[in-house]
Amino acid sequence: MKLPVLGETIAYMRSPVDWARDRYDRFGAVSSVPMFGVRMTVALGPDATEEVLLNRDKAFSNGGGWERFIGPFFHRGLLLLDFDEHLHHRRIMQQAFLPARLSAYRARMTPAIPRELASWPVNAQFKVYPAVREMVFNLTSEVLTGSGLGAEADEVNRLFEACLRASTGIVRFRAPGLSWSRGLAARRHLETIFGAWVASRRASGGPADNVLSMLCEAATDEGDQFTGADVVNHMILLLLAARDTSTITLSTMIYYLGQNPSWQQRCREDGAAVELVRKEVLRLAPPLPHLVRRVVRPTSVLGHPLAVGTYVQTIPQFNHHMHELWTNPLAFDPLRFSESRAEDKVHRYAWIPFGGGVHKCIGMHFAGMVVDAVMHQLLERFEWSVEAGYEMPWNRRGLPFPADGLPVRLTSRHKSHGIPAAH
Ligand code: HEM
Numbered sequence: 001m002k003l004p005v006l007g008e009t010i011a012y013m014r015s016p017v018d019w020a021r022d023r024y025d026r027f028g029a030v031s032s033v034p035m036f037g038v039r040m041t042v043a044l045g046p047d048a049t050e051e052v053l054l055n056r057d058k059a060f061s062n063g064g065g066w067e068r069f070i071g072p073f074f075h076r077g078l079l080l081l082d083f084d085e086h087l088h089h090r091r092i093m094q095q096a097f098l099p100a101r102l103s104a105y106r107a108r109m110t111p112a113i114p115r116e117l118a119s120w121p122v123n124a125q126f127k128v129y130p131a132v133r134e135m136v137f138n139l140t141s142e143v144l145t146g147s148g149l150g151a152e153a154d155e156v157n158r159l160f161e162a163c164l165r166a167s168t169g170i171v172r173f174r175a176p177g178l179s180w181s182r183g184l185a186a187r188r189h190l191e192t193i194f195g196a197w198v199a200s201r202r203a204s205g206g207p208a209d210n211v212l213s214m215l216c217e218a219a220t221d222e223g224d225q226f227t228g229a230d231v232v233n234h235m236i237l238l239l240l241a242a243r244d245t246s247t248i249t250l251s252t253m254i255y256y257l258g259q260n261p262s263w264q265q266r267c268r269e270d271g272a273a274v275e276l277v278r279k280e281v282l283r284l285a286p287p288l289p290h291l292v293r294r295v296v297r298p299t300s301v302l303g304h305p306l307a308v309g310t311y312v313q314t315i316p317q318f319n320h321h322m323h324e325l326w327t328n329p330l331a332f333d334p335l336r337f338s339e340s341r342a343e344d345k346v347h348r349y350a351w352i353p354f355g356g357g358v359h360k361c362i363g364m365h366f367a368g369m370v371v372d373a374v375m376h377q378l379l380e381r382f383e384w385s386v387e388a389g390y391e392m393p394w395n396r397r398g399l400p401f402p403a404d405g406l407p408v409r410l411t412s413r414h415k416s417h418g419i420p421a422a423h
Pocket of ligand 1: 090238245286287288352355356358362363
């Protein structure tokens with residue numbers, strides 16, 4: 001029996017790709033289904049995804065779509081703004097993601113990585129996912145907020161987790177209750193903390209090696225700047241957008257490299273191999289498996305009319321697994337991204353872990369920088385493996401993550417690295 005409110009939600013969350021394949025085969029690229037508490041139009045495959053994400057007639061709203069799923073906790077972050085206002089904010093924010101800025105962030109972050117890795121135990125089963133998450137949270141906090149990881153950074157993490165818990169859950173739509181009101185209180189508290197940081201950063205300046213300072217300073221050629229409230233709203237969404245996504249990418253890379261020692265060694269010898277592996281992992285397990293929009297003016301997708309108010313979901317993870325686009329799509333095969341094969345070039349919307357159109361991830365290169373910097377040091381210090389036959393189970397209640405913490409076995413490549421596990 002299906003609950004009317006949940007509809008297909010559970011089946012979808014169990015296996016988004018199988019669910020989407022079944023719908024695609026039975027109903028084609030565009031169909032409508034009750035899920036996540038609404039009647040959802042699913043737009044499947046690269047052509048339908050392209051129409052939605054390119055949004056040529058400005059019919060699809062990001063704010064209207066995402067607000068239902070991540071609630072008011074990430075209010076007025078860039079992802080939730082639309083059309084001219086979004087463009088205006090994006091132009092200012094872009095200043096914080098220019099290549100010169102990324103180099104400064106990398107310089108600030110890199111020395112902290114060995115400190116983080118020093119406590120990872122060697123020669124024993126070790127749940128690596130929680131350790132990666134903590135490390136990425138610490139590293140990105142430092143570069144996003146420039147807070148120097150004091151006691152306030154812990155408080156920010158705690159409040160942020162409360163927002164996250166409130167905004168995700170088995171039924172991901174408005175469900176006012178205890179965690180909802182805790183989330184709202186946490187959001188208000190975060191606004192106060194960030195508001196004070198912005199005021200002090202604006203009064204006394206600060207080093208140009210963190211995103212918060214950059215957002216305080218950033219201006220367009222016409223001299224437009226963010227208000228204090230804008231900076232606060234953007235920072236809170238950036239914490240959401242940057243951290244679990246990078247954590248998942250790194251963890252999935254560790255998983256596949258643990259299963260494939262020859263690729264692990266190849267990455268150690270050749271930086272280009274790391275990029276192929278990163279792309280392949282983002283294909284197999286995109287941290288944002290689906291994207292959501294809401295129709296704000298009558299439109300259509302591949303000729304299917306859509307009324308105002310309709311929710312529309314695209315599923316990049318399905319495009320990434322279509323046998324119409326990829327050879328043997330379930331296999332880990334980084335060379336499919338090599339110049340000679342270039343399977344991702346078969347369609348502009350075949351490989352879209354960072355989305356497409358005007359809302360395409362603004363932090364794409366930042367993410368690459370974090371992932372590569374950490375992976376470089378991991379490969380340098382450790383060799384690792386997963387148990388023979390191990391398959392990582394996914395928890396898909398919020399952003400997907402390894403349900404069992406991803407047990408791996410690390411060995412040190414240098415005598416002085418890593419803490420031998422206690423027996
Ligand atoms: C591997 C890591 C990441 C992945 C897979 C990823 C994926 C995405 C995707 C798919 C979107 C588009 C959402 C939509 O169209 O509805 C997006 C937007 C966004 N991402 Fe990322 N992201 C990652 C890392 C980051 C990082 C590190 C940052 C910031 C430092 C960031 C900041 C943002 C922001 C602000 C947006 C909204 C852009 C806009 O609406 O104009 N992301 N991301």
